[in-house]
Amino acid sequence: MDVRQFETNLAALGYTGFTVDNDFTARTADAVKRWQTSLGLAQTGTVGVGDVIYSGGTARIGQPGNRLGSAVGENTLTYTSTTRKVVVNASASDAAWAVRGSRVTVKLPDGTPVKGTVESIGRQATAPEGGGEDGSGQPATLPVTVTIADQKAVGELESGPVTVEYVGREVKDVLTVPVSALVALTEGGHGLETAEGRFVAVKTGLFADGNVEVSGPAVREGMKVRIPE
Known part of the structure; x- marks a missing residue:
């Protein structure tokens, strides 16, 4: 089965001329020599244990772990899935x-x-x-x-x-104002200053992207508020 696995992959690389089966024949060796030539290796026609590594699917080659001329150790070449x-x-x-x-x-x-x-x-x-x-x-x-x-x-x-x-919490159909529009009220809590200079108390909800959810009997959609400098 090792021979069949190797021949299957060798043929997939385009080196053919043999029958994919369980037998390593002279024709298989000829294909191996052509493959070795393309890799710049000696044309031995044989494949040693550890000369090839199989991946279960397509792989993306990563950065080499060794510099040219340095001793080869573990993690010489890494690979990952092609799915990003x-x-x-x-x-x-x-x-x-x-x-x-x-x-x-x-x-x-x-x-x-x-x-x-x-x-x-x-x-x-x-x-x-x-x-x-x-x-x-x-x-x-x-x-x-x-x-x-x-x-x-x-x-x-x-x-x-x-x-x-990610969305931690979500509310829909609520009123929001810029966070900078909130003012601290002397009686406690938060409020908004209307365009007429009047302060109204509000209840705050979620904060997101510089805005804050507000509610209360004195606030309505489209109401203009002042932002303190």
Whole structure:
């Protein structure tokens, strides 16, 4: 079966002239020599144990782990899946949003938003050097992997910094004002200053993108408010 697996892949690379079966024949050896020639190797017509590595599907070759002329060690060449994914180092203390199957929005470097899905969450938290959860540095993080179903939406981008957004809580059909419009009332709580200079008390809700949800008997849609300088 090792011979069949090798011959199947050799033929897929375009080196044919033999029958794909369980027998390594002279014709197989001739195809191996042509393959070795294309790689700049000695034309031995044989393949040793460890000379080839099989992947279950298409793979993308990563950066070589050794410099030209240096000794070859482990991780000499890395490869990944051809499916592009996003890895987020999420704060371990604020990773409740990272649930497998959760929907998120990935913003590409050019600002284009694409839909993503949380695929997996790492189990080991990692703290940066000199950091920790004790306030002495950056908090510990967990790796969160996000998949992108529409690979065409990513374009030709192979790598780069992206932003992942998720919805923690959502409310619809509410009134909002800029956060800077809120004023502290002497009797406590928050309020808004109307265009006429009158202050009205409001109840605040969710904050997002510089706006805040407000409600109360004195506020209505379209009402103009002042923003303190």
